[in-house]
Amino acid sequence: MNTEPDLSFQRGLRRGVGFGVLLAAGCGGGSPPAPPAPPPAPVVPAPGPAGEAAAPEPDVTVPFETEKDPVLARTMREFENLRLDPTLADLRMGLHGFRPFVVAEEEGTDGKGDGTAAMAGEALLAAYRTLRGFLKDAAGMEVPLLEDMGDQRIRVVLFADDASFINWHRRANLETNRSSTAYYQMGRSRWILASKEGLRPLHLARLATFALLHHYGRHFVQEDDDAMAREGGKPTETVQWEDNRLRSSFWWFERGLAGHVGWLAQSGLAGGESNPAGMSRETLDCLRTARERREAWPLAEYLFEDKGGVKYRSKIRGSMEWETLAAIHGAQSQVLFRTLLEGEVGRWREGFGRLLRNEVRGRSGQIYFLESFGLPKRPKDPKVEAWIREVEAACLRTEQFLLALAGAGK
Numbered sequence: 001m002n003t004e005p006d007l008s009f010q011r012g013l014r015r016g017v018g019f020g021v022l023l024a025a026g027c028g029g030g031s032p033p034a035p036p037a038p039p040p041a042p043v044v045p046a047p048g049p050a051g052e053a054a055a056p057e058p059d060v061t062v063p064f065e066t067e068k069d070p071v072l073a074r075t076m077r078e079f080e081n082l083r084l085d086p087t088l089a090d091l092r093m094g095l096h097g098f099r100p101f102v103v104a105e106e107e108g109t110d111g112k113g114d115g116t117a118a119m120a121g122e123a124l125l126a127a128y129r130t131l132r133g134f135l136k137d138a139a140g141m142e143v144p145l146l147e148d149m150g151d152q153r154i155r156v157v158l159f160a161d162d163a164s165f166i167n168w169h170r171r172a173n174l175e176t177n178r179s180s181t182a183y184y185q186m187g188r189s190r191w192i193l194a195s196k197e198g199l200r201p202l203h204l205a206r207l208a209t210f211a212l213l214h215h216y217g218r219h220f221v222q223e224d225d226d227a228m229a230r231e232g233g234k235p236t237e238t239v240q241w242e243d244n245r246l247r248s249s250f251w252w253f254e255r256g257l258a259g260h261v262g263w264l265a266q267s268g269l270a271g272g273e274s275n276p277a278g279m280s281r282e283t284l285d286c287l288r289t290a291r292e293r294r295e296a297w298p299l300a301e302y303l304f305e306d307k308g309g310v311k312y313r314s315k316i317r318g319s320m321e322w323e324t325l326a327a328i329h330g331a332q333s334q335v336l337f338r339t340l341l342e343g344e345v346g347r348w349r350e351g352f353g354r355l356l357r358n359e360v361r362g363r364s365g366q367i368y369f370l371e372s373f374g375l376p377k378r379p380k381d382p383k384v385e386a387w388i389r390e391v392e393a394a395c396l397r398t399e400q401f402l403l404a405l406a407g408a409g410k
Helices: 070-083 115-139 162-171 202-231 253-268 281-292 307-317 324-345 349-360 366-372 382-408
Strands: 017-018 093-100 101-106 155-158 184-186 191-195
Touching: 017 070, 070 093, 070 155, 093 115, 101 115, 115 155, 115 253, 115 307, 115 349, 155 162, 155 202, 162 191, 184 202, 184 307, 184 349, 191 202, 202 253, 202 349, 253 307, 253 324, 281 324, 307 324, 324 349, 349 366
Parallel strands: 101 155, 155 191
Antiparallel strands: 017 093, 093 101, 184 191
């Protein structure tokens, strides 16, 4: 039976099994030309009942028989999937299990890692614990363990440096964002990809939050779809990982939640950040600079926009590069999230809890948003416009308070 993850940050990793698995004999001397799009990685069937699990590859050292431990057998299956992935074939990878995460770390030619995998495991598990605790406290949600959702696993690939990260994307015929070397890839792959260069616990905790929201969203959407199908006497259908309902209609919500949970998760870890404002120094500097240069986003321009909408509006503004505007948006997203959660003596906390429950369950959009806060269902209604102005003023006060707090804590 699965047990609740330990909520203490001081006990280190739980359920972490570290294996060093050699994926390739070594790294090539240079980057080959980009090949055609690689075929999907083979998927190894799940082990059967006790006594029927397939024997592991001979280069994997298993501490005890997998057929006696279905959890370990599940971990070994994920290791095998990574080992057989053609896009990773020329990289030397060490594989590490931190249930429900599986981490592949690019190693040096000596076959040794640099400790990043252990740091990643701590940050990922901290985000897992923190998100579940936060959803319970802020939204009254008892979200299940991924271990109880078919023992789902989230794959994490850590590249040796930025060059390796970029080269892998070229070989896999995938585009890269020139301003970011770490992200969560939604869709069928569902893995976190990151360069180890400059990687910090905060980055991984944020990415883990994105990944976990994707998995929980699918779980709850599937629950609702199945209930509707049974009620209508229709067969159930599997919710696809690419389903648009698994994305928020509001980019600020995704970024605000990841920033808030990520900060809480990493604050007690070795290598984590700490300041009285509860935000990273980069975020605070971005807020300060944007206000000084009058580059901040008006709330009405992004409150109801997804990433595509924000990007379109950035083109209309046209005065700055997208990366700069996106960074400002990300910083303001965290302020908006904090304001609705705890600002003005909790004035909007109850409505925000309803919004949070809807978003996690895949019920996103203007109507759900307005219903959550008891507002008319027309975005152009004078009451809605007045509400937006009130929240925007509160966000400015929150921002000023946080910047003053951070300055006093220097």
